[in-house]
Structure formats: C-alpha cells, structure tokens
Amino acid sequence: MTVIFGIAAVLAFGGALGVVLSQRTLYSALSLVLNMVSLAVLFLLLDAQFVAAVQIIVYAGAVMVLFVFIIALLSPGAEERVRPLELRMLFGGVLAAVFTVVIGRLALNGITVTNNGHFHGALGPFSPSLVDAHGQVQTLGEQLFTTYLLPFEVTSLLLLVAAVGAVYLSKHRRVSS
Amino acid sequence: MTGLFPGFLILSAAMFSVGAVGVLVRRNPLVVFMSIELMLNAANLALITYARYTHTMAGQVFALIVIAVAASEVVVGLALITGVYRSGHKLNLDELSEMSE
C-alpha cells in the first residue's frame, strides 16, 4: 500500500507541477489529467471507490474534454516567460513552502492525531469493514439522500444555475458582437 | 492506526500550494482555471483522507458536492473566457483590469 501511495503521490505532485510550469496550455491540460487519474488511485487507497469513479468520469472525462475543446477552439499561443524571475513568483513560492510546512507540522505533531497514533475524540460509525459489508455505494447513497439531502438538493440547483448561466453568457455575447 | 494519514495530508497541502502559486503567477486564464481545479482537488483529497481515518461519511459526500461545484464553475468560467476572447481581448490577465473602475 505504501508503495502504491508513493508512486501515485509522486505522479500526482508531478502532474500538479506540470500544470503550473508548462509553457503550452495543452501540456498543462494533459498534466492535469495525469494529476487527476493519480488522485483517483489515491481515493481507491482511501476506500472511496465511488468518489474515485466519479473523479475519473466527471473530471478526467467531462471537465478535461471541455478544457481541451476550448483550448483547441481558442488556440492560445505559448506564454512568453518573464525574465528575470518575477518577484511575485518568488513570493508565491515562499508562501507555498510555508503553507506546506505548517500543514505538515500540524498533521504530524499530534494536533489531529495523538502521539500514540489515535484520533482525538470518538471515531464515527462508518469503519471501512462495516462500509464494505454494507456496500460502499449503498452507504454513500443512503447518506446522500437522508442526512445530506439538503446540500444535495442545493447542489442540483447550483448545477441548474450554471447551465442557465453558461447558455446566457454564450448567447448574449453572440448578440452583442 | 494512522498510517499514511500525514502523507496524504502533506500531499494535499503541497498540491494546494502549487495550485495557488499557479493562480498567482500564470497569465493565461485557462491555466489559472486549471490551477483552481488543482486546489479544489487538493481539498477533496483532504476531505476523503479525514473521512477514511475518522470513519465518517461526511467527507466523501462533500467531496462529491465539491466535484459538482467545480464542474459548474468550469462551465461558467469557460463561457466567460470564450466571451472575453470573442469581444476582442487577448487572453492575458495582465491586460484585463476593468474591475478597478
């Protein structure tokens, strides 16, 4: 498990770096695909099979296709690099390093986890073995349609708004031009 | 008991900050969008990690909702970018500063 985690983590992080560092937009998009597929593997490691599947279908499938389609449509040229190194880039790098170190420290020093390796507070009722026995998708579905029904419904409303908004935006532009 | 928990969390933090730096330094709005997707994915990873290690379901449910939110965001964002491109602007965030007016 550790080995798989190591490989997937390296690929995911490499993909992330690729998104930010590639000069051509298409390479950024492809790196993002790599990152997302690796994340799906990590989700599988975390016993979240359904989310992993959704990750592949929605992200690597729908969203990335949309990205690639738009890139092909607009065909933006390569960004010219700024030389010398931009001040903001340095600043952002420092901030990113501080951020990662602080999170890592909080994860390791016994804030969320005690020193003997147990979580503070009681564990929830959804242990992996129990969830497997009942069925991963069944459990998630039950939760989604009972306890979390309201967020679920609100999300559906959001999707509707997004669809209407996208239609409006594209139509509106065409009329004005 | 915790095993790889810190590993997942650190990976999530690292991906998040890489995405944040992407937002800060890149000028192409498409890449900025991808960086935002990266940050959302990093948050998803953290959510699912906690769900797994505290034996709860809320993290997975919210990861699903985040995916839905990200999808709608991409749809609207890409429509906006297309609109900006059509109205004759270059796809360069350094030249789009009409918000200050």
Next chain:
Amino acid sequence: MNPTLILVLSAIVLGLPTAGFAVSAISAGRLPHRLVAWTGPGVILGAFVATLIIFVAMLQQPASSRGITVVFWHWLNTSVASGHGVAAQTGFNANFSIRIDPLSVLMMLVITGIGGLIHVYSVGYMAEDPGFNRFFAYMNIFITSMLLLVMSNTLVFLVIGWAMVAFASYALIAFWYERRSAVVAGRKAFVTQVIGDVGLYLGAFLIFLNLRGAHGQLLHTVNMQTIFANVGPGAHFHDGLGPLGGGMVTAIGILLFLGAAAKSAQWPLHTWLPDAMEGPTPVSALIHAATMVTAGVYLVARFHPIYQQAPVAAGLVAFIGIGTAMMAGIIGCTQYDIKRVIAYSTMSQIGLMIFAVGVGAYSAGMFQFFTHACFKALLFLAAGNVIHALHDDQDIRLMGGLSKRMKATFVAFTVGSLALAGIPIFAGFFSKEELLGSGLALGPAVPWLWVVGVLVNVLTSFYIFRVVWIAFRGEPRSEHAEHAHEAPLLMLLPVLVLAGLATVVGFLNVDFAGFAPITLFSAFLKPVLGVPAATASDTAGALALLAGFLLSVGGIVLVWAVYGRGLISRELVPNHLPWLYQLSFRKFYWDEIYDVALVRPTVSLATVIRRVIEPEVMDGALGGIRDSIAALADDFRTFQTGFLKDYATWFFFFAVVGLVILGLRLS
C-alpha cells in the same frame, strides 16, 4: 371535533383574507376595480362560511369538549429529544397554533360575519374612490390580523396579531392621505396603540418569566392554555398570592389592561378614537365599532384566570371602564359631528363591557360585545348612507328632514338607536340589563359603580336620539340635505340585514328576573368563561331592570322635550352650567392636557437636541469618524489595482498568515 377538519378550516379562515389582501395589493393601480369588488368581500364571506362550519361542528360536541388546539407548524422549538445519552428537556416552544373554542369562534363569527357585511357595503361606498383596491387590501389585512389575534394560542402570535391590527387601523384611518387631518389622526392612533402594545408585551414577558408549574418549577411557556391551566389558586408566581393577589399578578393584570385600554379606547388612552373618524365610514364601522376596539374586552375575558387572581387589577379595570363610559356619555351629548357622536357612544359602551369583564361578568361583557357589534355597525353604516347622500357633510346642524328623503336609512338608524338606548325587544336591552344586573351582584364598591352604569343609560338615549331628532326630523338646513336621496341597494342591503340582527339577537340570552330564561349565549361560552361568582336576586334584578329601562325612556323623553316640543330651552345647560357644557364640548380637555403635558415638552426637547446636540456633538463626533475612515480608505486604495493576480496574492498571503497563527496557537 376532528383535528384535521379544524386545521383545514382554520387555515381557510386565515388564508382567504390574506389571499384577498395579496390580490388587492398586487392589482392596486393595475387592474380595474371590478375584480377586487368581487374578491374583497368574497374572501371575507368565504371565511365566514368556514367559520360557520367550525361553529356547527362545535355544536355537535358536548360542552366539555368544545375546545381544541391545532398546530399549524412548530416554530422556534428548543426542546431536546432524548437520545445520544442526553435526557429529554422541555425548551421554549412558540408553535404557530390556533385555539378553537367557543370564545374564539364567537369572535371569528362576528369578525367575518359583520366584517363581511361591511365589506359588501364598502363596495358601494367606495365605488368612486380612486384608491378602491388599496382600500380593500387594507380591509382584508385588517381581518387577517384580527383573526390571528383572536385565534392565536401563543402569546407570540397574539402579540403579532395585536401589532398588525394597529398597523391596519393606522393605514385605514390615514387612508385619504391627501388630508392632513387624516394623517395626523392615523399617527395619533398608531402612537397610542404602540403605548398599549408596550404594556401588553411587558405583561406577556412577566408571565413568561415568572409563571410556575404545579411543582414550583418555572414554566417559561408562551402557550396560553398552559398558562391558564397554571394560574389557578395557589402560589404560581414567585411572590405568592395574598388575599389581594400577589404584586406580580397584579402588575401583569395592569400591564395587560394597558394594552386593552389602548385598543378599546379607554381612559387614559382614549383620545385617538374620535379622531379616527377621519377614516372612511366603513372603516369606522368595522374597526372602530365592531371589531378592533373590542379586542381589549376579548383580551381581559381571555385572560380572566389572571384577573380572577388579581382583584386589585380587576377592580381598576372595572373603575376605568365605568369612568370612561360616563365621561364619553357626557361628551357625546354636545358633539355635532354625527360620526363623533357615535364614536363617543362606542367608547361609552365599551366602557360598560370593560366594566363587566372587570367585575367578573365575562359572559355578560361578551354578550354586550356581540349585540354592540351588530347595532353599532348598523349605526355607522346608516350614518355612512347619510354622509354619502350629503356629499361628505358630517355636521348634524347641516342635516334635517332626512326621514322623508331616506326612509329606509331612517328606519335602520332608529332601530340602531333603540338598540343602543336599551329599549325592550331590541338587542341592547337584553345585553345591557344583563350586564348591569351582573354589575349589581358582583361589582366592587356595590352598588355605586352599578348606579353609575345605570345613569349612563340616560346619557346614551339622550345623545343618540338627539342625533335622530336633529338629523332626520325638522326641515332641511342645507342645500345638500334638500337634495339627499336614498343610498343604492348595495349599501342599503347590509344596513337592513344588520337592522334585522340588531332587533333579534338579544333573544339569544334572556336571563333576568321574571322571564323564562333562554341562556343559549352564556351556556355556549360557559366552557371557557365559567359562570359569574354571584347573580343578582330576583327583586334586585327586577329593580335594576326597571331603573335602567325608565332612565333610557327618560332620555328619549328629554330629547323630545328639548328638541321636539321645545318645552326645555336648548340653552339651559350652556347658560346655567357653563362649566359643564364646556367640559363636555371640549371633551374634558384631554387633548389639551396631553398637548401641554406630553407633546410640547417632547417637541421642546427635540428642538433642543436638533439645535444644540445634533450639530455640535453628533456631527462633530461623526465628522471625526468619517474623516478618519476616509484617511484610512486612501491608504488602502492602492490595493485596488484591478488585476486578478494582485487580489489572489493578497488573499493567499493572508490565508497563510492565518494558518501560521492557528498553527502557533495549537502547538
């Protein structure tokens, strides 16, 4: 009674007027009047039909099971159910719940029944008014608020209905907002209402904070049934109950009555009612005769378990009621505005009702409310016909000779006057004699208060027949009066229905010495209001009856002698007792007293604040704050570059700073 049926019907009763309000309000200025002329009265009559069904369903039940509480929805519930290792706790719970029992059904019948007739009448009266739709919007929302007030089972919604009624009344009094006097009158009414509201709120809060249950625990409840169940004899407020009632329950009684006094126009909060006659006449009939002004009577009757524990507060209520009745009766004798005379008569009659509920004759007070609603609405609507025919002249000196030109209205007005004066077979006779008989048996300081109440009779018949004589008999004294003609059928029909009611409803409760008792009315209310602690003996009752009747007839004879035959000079009182005449004509100088004591000091204080404190202190301090904020804003403005990246950089920077602070605090 079937709870589901009651739930649906009460939802219809409350919902129809609300829907009517929405239709009228939305269509105001957009749609022609024809739609609202149907929906406006239609929704009220629909609510009346639903109320009738509730009433019939209630009559099917034995008397002991005629009360039912239905919950529309649970609102603001802090109770905790047991589970997760936590014991169940009863918390604060303000349900939107409705109490259906004989008392509230009686109020609902009057509000929707009489209110419906007045709505029909308004279609004719307001036909030419450009604000037709707006008028019906206000009228409908008034009915909703009034129904909410009487149907609510929680103090919270009682208070909401109470305040909404005050607003609707304000909007209707100031309906003709081009007239300055109307706006001023509306404002006066509203301010007075708010003073009363504060009393009601404080009383409700004291009940909420101090009421204790059977085991001495604080209940913290706003459920009115729970409150009444726990207010019975025994130390249920923390300071116990002496023979005069504890201080707490007395304070609650007085504070609640402050609210009742403002709504019912009782001294010292009575000055708004005569001015409220600036509103359209149907408004006076609906709000200032039949329904809103009797809300105070309803409140005292509804909270009678509290007043039974607070004899001092109840005695005060009775004294103020009878005093207001007397004072308003005296004032009514010298006024010349037809509507103001009726307004003072309303104040006087409500004073009698307040007296009745103050001495503990709750059923008698409610019966007087019931008959009064019929004949007072009748008087106002008949007066409205007169005013309509005379093109908005309200001064009785400009009328005269109308009995020949407006026969039906004259008959109706006379029936109303006979009922008001308490002449046998008309409604007022039965209710008033029962009321005064109970006063004789129960009253504090027996029999003095009761004697005052009987004396009011002579004033009542004098002032109302004075109007009949001056306005309807003799020769026309103005151009308009000569050309007056009868009102259209739409306005005549409700008047005639009310005239019929004012004649017959008294027979619902014939309950005094020497008559076969028919006590349908008090038997109906008995499950809620109980029976009076004492009743008058037959001899005393017969004497009271006779005295009251003779004085009423005496008042009419007096009018005949003064205005009909001229046997007594009209100038007798002005010449020989000028102070009494002036006192009455100037309305006991209350407006002037309030002006000197309250209005002018407030205005002077406001002027001082405006001239001195506002420019120096407030503007100085605020100016300083404004300048420093402007300076700060100048510093921050450099951040607003308009570039997305700059915003994102700062955002990320401060997020990391926050995270670092969090990390330092945790480790």
